[in-house]
Amino acid sequence: MNTQLKVxxxxxxxxxxxxxxxxxxxxxxxxxxxxxxxxxxxxxxLVKILSGVVKPDEGKVFLNNESIKLNSPLDAKKNNxxxxxxxxxxxxxxxxxxxxxxxxxxxxxxLRVLVNDILKKYNFKIDLDIPVLxxxxxxxxxxxxxxxxxxxxxxxxxxxxxxxxxxxxxxxLFISLKQFSKDGILIIYITHKLKEVLSLCDEVAVMxxxxxxxxxxxxxxxxxxxxxxxxxxxxxTIKKKINNFKNSEEILxxxxxxxxxxxxYETNLNNLNLSLKxxxxxxxxxxxxxxxxxxxxxLSGEIITEGxxxxxxxxxxxxxxxxxxxxxxxAFSPEDRISQAAVPELKIYENVALNNFKSSNFFxxxxxxxxxxxxxxxxxxxNFSVNTDNVELKSQxxxxxxxxxxxxxRELITSPELLVCFNPTWGLDVGAINYIHETLIQINEQGxxxxxxxxxxxxxxxxxxxxxxxxKGKLSKIMNADTVTAEKLGILMGGGSID
Amino acid sequence: xxxxLNFIGILIGAIMASSVPLILAASGELITxxxxxxxxxxxxxxxxxxxxxxxxxxxTDNLFFAxxxxxxxGLIISLIFGLLTQSLLTNHVATxxxxxxxxxxxSAMIGKNFVGIPGKEFPLLFINLxxxxxxxxxxxxxHSIILYFAFGLPFMTNYFLKKTKTGLIIRAVGDSPTSASxxxxxxxxxRYSCILYGGAMCGLAGAYLSLIYTPQWIENMTGxxxxxxxxxxxxxxxxxxKVLIGALIFGGITILQxxxxxxxxxxxxxxxxxxPYIMTIIVLVVISRDSRKIKLNTPTSLGQIFYKEK
Numbered sequence: 006m007n008t009q010l011k012v013x014x015x016x017x018x019x020x021x022x023x024x025x026x027x028x029x030x031x032x033x034x035x036x037x038x039x040x041x042x043x044x045x046x047x048x049x050x051l052v053k054i055l056s057g058v059v060k061p062d063e064g065k066v067f068l069n070n071e072s073i074k075l076n077s078p079l080d081a082k083k084n085n086x087x088x089x090x091x092x093x094x095x096x097x098x099x100x101x102x103x104x105x106x107x108x109x110x111x112x113x114x115x116l117r118v119l120v121n122d123i124l125k126k127y128n129f130k131i132d133l134d135i136p137v138l139x140x141x142x143x144x145x146x147x148x149x150x151x152x153x154x155x156x157x158x159x160x161x162x163x164x165x166x167x168x169x170x171x172x173x174x175x176x177x178l179f180i181s182l183k184q185f186s187k188d189g190i191l192i193i194y195i196t197h198k199l200k201e202v203l204s205l206c207d208e209v210a211v212m213x214x215x216x217x218x219x220x221x222x223x224x225x226x227x228x229x230x231x232x233x234x235x236x237x238x239x240x241x242t243i244k245k246k247i248n249n250f251k252n253s254e255e256i257l258x259x260x261x262x263x264x265x266x267x268x269x270y271e272t273n274l275n276n277l278n279l280s281l282k283x284x285x286x287x288x289x290x291x292x293x294x295x296x297x298x299x300x301x302x303x304l305s306g307e308i309i310t311e312g313x314x315x316x317x318x319x320x321x322x323x324x325x326x327x328x329x330x331x332x333x334x335x336a337f338s339p340e341d342r343i344s345q346a347a348v349p350e351l352k353i354y355e356n357v358a359l360n361n362f363k364s365s366n367f368f369x370x371x372x373x374x375x376x377x378x379x380x381x382x383x384x385x386x387x388n389f390s391v392n393t394d395n396v397e398l399k400s401q402x403x404x405x406x407x408x409x410x411x412x413x414x415r416e417l418i419t420s421p422e423l424l425v426c427f428n429p430t431w432g433l434d435v436g437a438i439n440y441i442h443e444t445l446i447q448i449n450e451q452g453x454x455x456x457x458x459x460x461x462x463x464x465x466x467x468x469x470x471x472x473x474x475x476x477k478g479k480l481s482k483i484m485n486a487d488t489v490t491a492e493k494l495g496i497l498m499g500g501g502s503i504d
Numbered sequence: 505x506x507x508x509l510n511f512i513g514i515l516i517g518a519i520m521a522s523s524v525p526l527i528l529a530a531s532g533e534l535i536t537x538x539x540x541x542x543x544x545x546x547x548x549x550x551x552x553x554x555x556x557x558x559x560x561x562x563x564t565d566n567l568f569f570a571x572x573x574x575x576x577x578g579l580i581i582s583l584i585f586g587l588l589t590q591s592l593l594t595n596h597v598a599t600x601x602x603x604x605x606x607x608x609x610x611s612a613m614i615g616k617n618f619v620g621i622p623g624k625e626f627p628l629l630f631i632n633l634x635x636x637x638x639x640x641x642x643x644x645x646x647h648s649i650i651l652y653f654a655f656g657l658p659f660m661t662n663y664f665l666k667k668t669k670t671g672l673i674i675r676a677v678g679d680s681p682t683s684a685s686x687x688x689x690x691x692x693x694x695r696y697s698c699i700l701y702g703g704a705m706c707g708l709a710g711a712y713l714s715l716i717y718t719p720q721w722i723e724n725m726t727g728x729x730x731x732x733x734x735x736x737x738x739x740x741x742x743x744x745x746k747v748l749i750g751a752l753i754f755g756g757i758t759i760l761q762x763x764x765x766x767x768x769x770x771x772x773x774x775x776x777x778x779x780p781y782i783m784t785i786i787v788l789v790v791i792s793r794d795s796r797k798i799k800l801n802t803p804t805s806l807g808q809i810f811y812k813e814k
Contacts, residue, residue: 056686058686078686078687078688079688082688090686094680094682094683094686095680095683096675096679096684097804098675098799098800098802099675099676103675106669106672107676107689108688138800
């Protein structure tokens, strides 16, 4: 039987944010629908409403032209709406089978037969009697999917399902989803990845700032057109003007730096040499785990080295800690925003205050000068277009892009001479990536230098003046960016050599 | 020789009796903790159970009312904990500590008029079998019905948690309340029920002390047994059977060291008194070494406040 799902004028308002603004959409079985949008566009809220986790302030949901009430997850289940959340809703310490049986009314023996049939039909390979915590992310997702399939769903909603999957697992998932669609299940696929929309889905609805801005067939769309709809403005492809730094002053010099770690999981660094000029961006490419972490920590002062090995503005800084290095106008944006750059449980202004240094006057006689920190934080929020003006907000409620803007803003508002950043756009949506890239280009234009450690080659080629590759703790020759191609980087990253 | 054997049997019987309050309280707390709630008020709930059981016995002269009443009073005082932590979302640790302090104070107040009143004899089962069979008699017979219940309880708890649907739901809530709620499980209801059950068992443990073990009311008569029960649950890594083993070791060494003190061994008394605590922890740590099992048994959300998204 055909399934039609219709959401009509759904609104949901959170304090300070309109998550869904009169959202109306129609879906029909036999097709795979994409719900596309940046982080914070309102996709997840809509999905939570459809699965009964969140109640809308206004609006109705119709299933086969009948209005249905979704006051709890149980209601969604009763109406055969299945949901696979981005963050798995599994019980890690229970076995796979216990996870499946917990919300099933069937007898254990019958359920086991049913599950085994599903496993066979879709070619899933999962041991039912091991605890979920022993499964890989892809397998956990399959358990979630099986949990939905047990209930013969009419609708299956997948929320950002590939963010935790490997490429192979993603391919497998797409095959399964197409099969479900053929079996008559209506599939709604939530994502911010444009390529996935084009390769998997039949129709795409784009959301922006809580509103549906476009509904179209994917055959009529291209990556660029979708990206523009998602961000809401024409993305100008920025390319950096490459400068000649022959006459500029040298700002940073690392010579013969070695680092040997006691931890077998860390990478040793061998005989690093590099120099950086004023206004220059040095890109460091490489497959992750080749010493980027260690290099970042050496630059930021989390790992202390011999005094003479790092010279910054003609001072020996190798023995200084991160705070002392900040006094010398260095700034850092680490890879892991949540655990290294910010404390998610703290409010925005408190996170800003963590970055204190002598000249900031955030603390006087051991007391916190809250007013000053808040003013300073407000300046960061507005200068770096973070999508809130509430400095009291806990940092964990910022989306990845906004948190990264806050972190970069916190570092840059002190006008440092050197910014070291490590994967600054990892996991962000197009709009935020663009903003960060523009900001990084801007600081070079203002005569400040930057070191960009990144695993994203497009980003490196776009932003760097010179590029080198780190492989097994060693740096390649440093090349001018205009002579480097993605192919060359690929060879060096794999440990090969070029002339 | 037969006299010696009989003495050992009596000794074992005494050890079993002394471990009953620990088994009851720890089994109750185990269920509470498995649902993700850390109730540090065990000592307080036990002592409230002890005084209300004793007081009811004096007032009504009926042991059945006394026992049921002690369970009810444990349940009611744990309801306060439930209201605070589940409905008003207060911190589990602070609320539990307050509950213990409240319970001790409250019991002393109620108990003022009951000091010095003699207890009533609690009926013991199979008393003639106890005397007629040497060695095994004093071990298996001549105990109160509560003792038999206590020794069955860990096995029933184990079965309940592992084999029944309700047990599965309790474990799921303790693992991840958010996931459970998204699966349509009423987390608050599950946690309330587990808290109330834990409270009732602690009340019963208290009543065992004041009605059977030392049938009288003495202020502060639980003497830290609630804390031992709490520690047993953790060191037994939330396994009911290991709780039983731990309670027996603790009871056993407590009784044995008393005998050693009486014999007059040249070991400092303080060291002997500390022995049950040290040995229980060592044994439980040793039998619970399997880190994989610990991970599977530990309620991941223990002590975390849960509130539902609206």
